[in-house]
Amino acid sequence: MHTAFTRGPVADVFSSYLVAVSLSAAGELGILDALRREDSYSIETANADGLDPRLVRQLLVTLSWAEIVEVADDKAVTGPRFDDAYRARGYFYWMVRGCGELFSVLPEVSRTANRTGDFYTRDMRAVAVGSKLIGETEVEPHFVELLGELDYSAIADLGCGSGQRLIDAVSRRPGVRGVGVDIAPSAVELAASSVAQAGLAGRIGVVTGDVRDLEPLPEFAGVDLITCVFLGHDFWPKTTCVAGLRKLRTAFPDARRLLLCDVVRSEEPPGADTTIFTLGFELVHAAMGVYLPTRTEWREAFRESGWVLNGERDFAAPPRGVLFDLSPES
Ligand SMILES: C[S@@+](CC[C@H](N)C(=O)[O-])C[C@H]1O[C@@H](n2cnc3c(N)ncnc32)[C@H](O)[C@@H]1O
The missing domain is CATH 1.10.10.10 (Winged helix-like DNA-binding domain superfamily/Winged helix DNA-binding domain)
Incomplete structure (x- = not known):
């Protein structure tokens, strides 16, 4: 037997x-x-x-x-x-509560004939909460430090999720205002209610929108700092990414800095040293049909879309997390 x-x-x-x-x-x-x-x-x-x-x-x-x-x-x-x-609880929450339904229908979403319209469901509230927790180890403390050093009067957070970053950024700086953009109604609702709870509804607006195709809204005027954390891959494939990044320059005509932080695709096969998140992040995005760029591909997209790369910062948590510090080409 x-x-x-x-x-x-x-x-x-x-x-x-x-x-x-x-x-x-x-x-x-x-x-x-x-x-x-x-x-x-x-x-x-x-x-x-x-x-x-x-x-x-x-x-x-x-x-x-x-x-x-x-x-x-x-x-x-x-x-x-x-x-x-x-x-590590945020990684588990992101995977199980945020993406669990998608895992259960992997056979269906593997069939190309089924990949039309809304062919999968994720719990975007849980994705937003999980992402916030994932960011707490290294990314958020680094943002707090960086934003403390930068001079800005209005900040836009693209794919704002829970809204936490905006709340932190605005509440630390009297006079600064903020605007969050997210495509998912549940994330917009969560961010707006967190902003109201923090007593910042007069200084932070939250709008529903697709960051790949933003027009210059009145709320975006005067925004001199843009942050975009853990959703940069949603700009891809390359042609839509380059077009979307270019469009950001017209949607935010006063932007002087774009801080884009994302997890880049691994380039080696899994093994004994495979980090938490890596296989889950890559499987989920393959299941959703979302292309994950490598660091090199990002650099090419920045060059082609008129953003100058001032520097890069690597994070251990989340593994393969990179912060690209960018300014618009003059
Ligand atoms: C992984 S979460 C990250 C949330 C937040 N930035 C953070 O750091 O915790 C990605 C967020 O981006 C939003 N998103 C994904 N694609 C988007 C798009 N094309 N336009 C606007 N928001 C998008 C999702 O709804 C989700 O709230």
Whole structure:
């Protein structure tokens, strides 16, 4: 009997999938935050929060397989992998809650005949929240530092997602105003409500729009700084990217700087050192039919669209994250 597969590497792949879905759920349910605050989580709490204790216990037992927690009696305590799992929670949320539906229909979306119209669904609120968490490790702290040094009076954030970057950028600088652009109604709604909650509705506007095809709106006048984080690949393929980047120059006639941060495509096969996110990011975009450019291809597109590259900054998290610092050609 060939039953060796029931234990070992292939069985571990199966269990890892379940850890990933449990981690995403535990994050959304506030269980990871509670564990971080208290180092322990009583399953009684689940009951009081209107959650099914049997399911919550099972989520925690699943996480214990990966040493993220330890479960004893009716409580869980943080395990040796908890801190790393907590730092990585955004990647899991992006993948499971944001892209889970797409993974379940991979056979359908693989058929070219099915690739017309809206052939897939993602939860864009979860994608926005996951991206915000992914950015918190390195990208956001770097933006805070950089924006602290730059002189600007109005900022536009393209593909603004949760709206967090705009809120930070505007609330730190009295007198500065901001505008967010996003194509997804759920992201626009999330950003607008976060802006209102922060009491900044008078200084930050959020508009629905496709960043590849922007016209010069009244809200864009005077914008001297543009940021665009984790969606640059949506400008591609190359011809639409070059046209879209060129159009940004007319939509934002006063822009002096464009800070474009994105994850670039890997150029080597996966192996023992494959980083978190890489395979998920590349599989999801292949499933959506979105082209992922390499760093070299980006540089060509900037040259051809009239943006001068002032410098590049690499990030370890997200892996292959690069910030391109650009100015319009004079
Ligand atoms: C991965 S999220 C990143 C969100 C945010 N920039 C951040 O750093 O957390 C990508 C965002 O870009 C938006 N987006 C994707 N394609 C777009 C397009 N063509 N025009 C405007 N927004 C777009 C998505 O709706 C989503 O909110």
